[in-house]
Amino acid sequence: xxxxxxxxxxxxxxxxxxxxFEALVLEHxxxxxxxxxxxxxxEEDALDMTQEAFLRAFNSLDGFRGDSKFSVWLxxxxxxxxxxxLRSHGKKQASSLTVDGHDEQQEELELPDERFSPNVALExxxxxxxVYRGLETLSPEYRCILLLREIExxxxxxxxxxxxxxxxxxxxxxxxxxxxxxxxxxxxxxIPDNLASNVVKGGAKG
Amino acid sequence: MTNCDKxxxxxxxxxxxxxxxxxxxxxxxxxxxxxxxxxxYDAFASISSAIGEGLAEPPEALSARIMDSIRSRTPQPxxxxxxxxxxxxxxxxxxxxxxxxxxxxxxxxxxxxVAPSDKNARAGGLASAAExxxxxxxxxxxxxxxxxxxxxxxxxxxxxxxxxKNGELPxxxxxxxxxxxxxxxxxxxxxxxxxxxxxxISAISVFEGDFETPDPEPIMTFxxxxxxxxxxxxxxxxxxGDEITVSGAPLFLIEITxxxxxxxxxxxxxxxxxxxxxxxxxxxxxxxxxxxxxxFAFIAAA
Numbered sequence: 001x002x003x004x005x006x007x008x009x010x011x012x013x014x015x016x017x018x019x020x021f022e023a024l025v026l027e028h029x030x031x032x033x034x035x036x037x038x039x040x041x042x043e044e045d046a047l048d049m050t051q052e053a054f055l056r057a058f059n060s061l062d063g064f065r066g067d068s069k070f071s072v073w074l075x076x077x078x079x080x081x082x083x084x085x086l087r088s089h090g091k092k093q094a095s096s097l098t099v100d101g102h103d104e105q106q107e108e109l110e111l112p113d114e115r116f117s118p119n120v121a122l123e124x125x126x127x128x129x130x131v132y133r134g135l136e137t138l139s140p141e142y143r144c145i146l147l148l149r150e151i152e153x154x155x156x157x158x159x160x161x162x163x164x165x166x167x168x169x170x171x172x173x174x175x176x177x178x179x180x181x182x183x184x185x186x187x188x189x190x191i192p193d194n195l196a197s198n199v200v201k202g203g204a205k206g
Numbered sequence: 207m208t209n210c211d212k213x214x215x216x217x218x219x220x221x222x223x224x225x226x227x228x229x230x231x232x233x234x235x236x237x238x239x240x241x242x243x244x245x246x247y248d249a250f251a252s253i254s255s256a257i258g259e260g261l262a263e264p265p266e267a268l269s270a271r272i273m274d275s276i277r278s279r280t281p282q283p284x285x286x287x288x289x290x291x292x293x294x295x296x297x298x299x300x301x302x303x304x305x306x307x308x309x310x311x312x313x314x315x316x317x318x319x320v321a322p323s324d325k326n327a328r329a330g331g332l333a334s335a336a337e338x339x340x341x342x343x344x345x346x347x348x349x350x351x352x353x354x355x356x357x358x359x360x361x362x363x364x365x366x367x368x369x370x371k372n373g374e375l376p377x378x379x380x381x382x383x384x385x386x387x388x389x390x391x392x393x394x395x396x397x398x399x400x401x402x403x404x405x406x407i408s409a410i411s412v413f414e415g416d417f418e419t420p421d422p423e424p425i426m427t428f429x430x431x432x433x434x435x436x437x438x439x440x441x442x443x444x445x446x447g448d449e450i451t452v453s454g455a456p457l458f459l460i461e462i463t464x465x466x467x468x469x470x471x472x473x474x475x476x477x478x479x480x481x482x483x484x485x486x487x488x489x490x491x492x493x494x495x496x497x498x499x500x501x502f503a504f505i506a507a508a
Contacts, residue, residue, distance in 0.1 A: 062479025
């Protein structure tokens with residue numbers, strides 16, 4: 001769907017054609033659902049929040065000015081909904097991560113093996129599951145910013161616009177989120193040992 | 207290792223297509239000779255593909271479910287089961303304020319012979335205000351939306367029939383005999399009061415979401431007169447939002463600092479495309495004069 005087509009649909013919806021909105025739902029639901037799924041960690045909540053995101057988008061469509069992509073605007077709504085949901089439900093989050101991470105220690109990250117080398121036939125599914133577990137250890141803010149990059153493929157500038165962050169903050173948060181995730185993967189005892197039998201596990205669990 | 211620190215962040219940038227030359231070549235040269243950075247590159251790349259390539263398919267019925275909820279215009283319950291705690295606090299504050307105003311007004315009006323038991327009335331009022339606060343946090347949530355309009359209302363209900371018609375809040379006050387025939391309170395609290403006085407505002411800070419964000423930093427703070435008056439114009443009371451339902455956390459919280467240093471907050475939602483505000487001074491939802499998009503645009507452009 002081109003941006004023009006999208007704007008055309010939005011104009012139609014605004015003028016009262018509710019059914020036209022379905023095209024936007026079909027276009028974006030997969031990515032919004034996956035964002036919610038990885039943010040919240042379960043399908044049921046992800047479905048509820050996806051629905052809530054589109055509902056809120058529909059209800060506040062008049063607030064969409066068209067100066068950024070509709071998707072960026074929608075991701076912004078969705079991110080806020082997921083983060084609010086996590087906060088209001090007191091979901092566990094890594095207490096070591098502050099919102100802006102200023103007081104975070106710049107710990108050294110040692111990668112003790114070639115586990116992630118393309119030459120190691122590590123099952124993608126195994127890595128994926130470990131990454132999903134690792135995501136849950138990140139604070140909602142870090143998780144969200146990384147997901148906007150990895151799932152939605154937003155540029156730093158778009159992420160900055162979606163989350164109202166400075167470009168430099170986007171850059172450093174994505175980097176820190178990846179580093180945290182790596183540290184988790186290294187310390188995650190659930191990565192099968194047979195994939196790298198001579199691995200010396202690094203770091204403490206957790 | 208310190209030498210690698212700068213490359214570490216560059217690896218992240220490179221994977222995101224955000225690293226320009228000549229750093230890109232510099233990084234590639236470094237990775238070719240540094241085992242540790244090569245591992246980090248592999249690890250970051252694995253994370254990217256693990257998240258980005260394994261997208262789940264949403265259930266087929268999802269779009270129909272979404273469209274159904276839109277057509278019925280009824281937000282589904284799981285989305286916002288409870289009003290946010292921030293709202294709970296506002297409601298509590300609003301309830302206390304209302305009781306304080308009523309109590310003060312009534313004690314001014316009542317003849318002195320009634321004054322001793324007035325104390326009890328106040329105590330009762332406060333106690334039930336506490337209950338009412340609980341009710342406020344839960345009751346206004348219907349079908350996951352928060353219904354503000356009827357809690358206790360503006361001049362019409364206050365002035366025409368006095369307290370009897372005064373919505374749900376001062377239930378205990380209604381039951382109190384002292385209030386039955388009392389004249390309408392002289393003081394009234396209106397949503398617009400907070401915004402009515404455009405003078406004497408020294409700063410406006412805009413925050414995102416609710417105040418539960420730990421140590422929130424404002425997105426933007428305005429102190430110049432022009433911006434202040436533009437924003438205050440947009441936030442000015444336009445009409446009562448009796449029929450309007452807002453759900454979820456507010457989009458913005460706007461902290462308004464008066465010249466004398468006192469502060470009040472407006473929670474801002476968009477409902478039906480209109481800018482809806484609740485002041486923590488009175489907890490009443492009203493529709494602001496400005497256009498929601500204009501406010502966004504103004505804040506975004508600043």
